[in-house]
Amino acid sequence: MVSPKSIPQHKKLYEILRRHITEGIYKEGDLLPSENELCQLYGMTRPTVRQSLSTLANDGYIRKHQGKGSIVHSLPKDIGILSVAGTTSAVGNRNLKTRIIVRPVLIPWQEDFMFPLTDIERESGCIYMERLRLLDDVPIFYDISYIANINLPRITSRQFENRSLFQILRASYHIEVMGGEQRIKAIPATGKISSYLKLNEGQPVLHLERKLETNNPALFLYSSIFCNTAKYSIFGRF
């Protein structure tokens, strides 16, 4: 298993501040303590503090302004790495439910997979699952996930109801998503997709094909996501 080792100071401060922002201790528009104040507070030097703030800025949690300070720029609540923004009103995180359609099973990779695979991935087999995610009991995401079976013992027997796949991977296997790539297109709803998302055949559906990189350089998370964007938009920052 992965040992905790010693976590660098700049990462510790990053996690502290990120938690303070996401938990609302610092609210949107608030000014963070100045770099020198953070130095004193947490007993670090300015380069170390600046590295934490730099990461926070890159991740979109704050904006830095020379002469002013660091201003909190909190992101909308996200679902995994995706975010939804209501077209009419803001969406809380409360009414989000996850329904499992196909429990995690170990299967061989399909020949014509949407992304090229390494030999190691092919040999390891594919953990496959299908989920439906609902907002206010309206199906929004139909999500097909594919993960190479590399160092993920007992994953097929874990509870995925109302828990993010990312949360489980992070908590149980110390796997963190580092970045990734995706292809986006608009397609007409057909068969399974239209029935799961409760749309008429031919209605437009957003289709995302994504490959996520993790802190394990051999392990990628793949997913094919179909979104009903009639009521909600996908929201993104870059």
Place this chain on the structure above:
Amino acid sequence: MVSPKSIPQHKKLYEILRRHITEGIYKEGDLLPSENELCQLYGMTRPTVRQSLSTLANDGYIRKHQGKGSIVHSLPKDIGILSVAGTTSAVGNRNLKTRIIVRPVLIPWQEDFMFPLTDIERESGCIYMERLRLLDDVPIFYDISYIANINLPRITSRQFENRSLFQILRASYHIEVMGGEQRIKAIPATGKISSYLKLNEGQPVLHLERKLETNNPALFLYSSIFCNTAKYSIFGRF
């Protein structure tokens, strides 16, 4: 006007390396010179070099590996900030054309604009233009742009054919895009959209509403983009 001032060293090196990567001097998978070599080559200290590399990594041009080095991870050719990835084969940049549908004109902002506007933006008026972007003579993007008329003299009389809006803003006004946010949805093609993109009514179209931040904190670039994703996907990295 914006004076050139003195550009920081880390930014200079960033630009040099970025150009070397995009121009193919360093190809995908190549190892960049080590940090110490770059220090010697460009007469900088390691923290300065590291800042350049850190920015390159954040922008997705390289990946850093402890003990190994920095590996080039070049992005696909982009169109503005958007990227396209062919579903069958890679797409070069050669066959890309831009057709102006509505030349830049100064108009008042519409009341129900897709993003909230500041008073300064409203008072400044809106530079409006419509463009169609074609790949191999097939219309892919129908692009409506809105820019607040803040310090952009003579912009309505510039040449936009086959030049990116971003290129012009960067070259003529020293405006650089820092980041932004977007909403994505799938909608059915209607009227003008279906005719410009040569699609049947009701066929799925990708709709992006984006707000881009610039190095001028008062200036944002807004655009509403309709994409024909029947043949090509929108490609993104994060």
Place this chain on the structure above:
DNA sequence: TATTTTTACTTGTAAATACAAGTTATTTTA
């Protein structure tokens, strides 16, 4: 020869220091 160990090189983390440059509030001056 094959394995292990060592060495050299890579990036990562961290400190202490200095000055530049932008912002804001205060103070001074007209």
Place this chain on the structure above:
DNA sequence: TAAAATAACTTGTATTTACAAGTAAAAATA
């Protein structure tokens, strides 16, 4: 009072130094 200058903040840039940790090739060893 109102404008201008100043001072006291803020973040930005940059150098120097040191050691930790990961990687890969070279050398030593079995």
